[in-house]
Amino acid sequence: MAQHDKELDASGLNCPLPILRAKKALNDMQPGQVLRIIATDPGSVKDFDAFAKQTGNELMDSKEEGGKFYYLIKKK
């Protein structure tokens, strides 16, 4: 997986907490920096896609591995 500047472990958290925590983490980052998110909520797949589309932050990668979901989001 590509380089990232910050990691957020949202494992065990349910909707909408992964999105809210990710938004908070992005607030403290610089444009162009990449946030890696780990989540276990299956609903987060569509939600992070929708989050990226609506906020303009780029969803660089979204994948499942061993029951966990991994996302890379580049701050706008």
Add this chain to the structure above:
Amino acid sequence: MSKKLAIIATKGTLDWAYPPFILASTAAALGYDTQIFFTFYGLQLLRKNLNLQVSPLGNPAMPMPMPVPVLVQALPGMQAVMSSMMKAKMKKKGVASIEELRSLCKEADVKLVACQMTVDLFEFDPKDFIDGIEFGGAATFFEFAGESDICLYI
């Protein structure tokens, strides 16, 4: 210019507390300018000390771990038992508490407005409410809601 979401929260039970706070906090994270107007029983959601309850009474759709006859559901203490069971389940499933969602809303500058008329009607003490809320009436609500892209009555 950001989109706007206006919500009217009219209910004060644990289950009905979730939709306004989940939608408002998420909308704020998506960049919406968001306001919630709390009226009637919804005012309970603005108290400093929340003691939100849920009742299976009058709600045959509530999933129960085992069937409980309605008359048993009405026994003293049953509501408290059901409420703490629901809260325990939510915690186990990683669902945020109302306190947490509410503070996330405040952090994200969601405007919380208490209906002045209902505050007077129920003789609530404004000191019992969390800090940073505003008080207003129907016209106050429309000032924001009239410009909103989404308006929900919950």
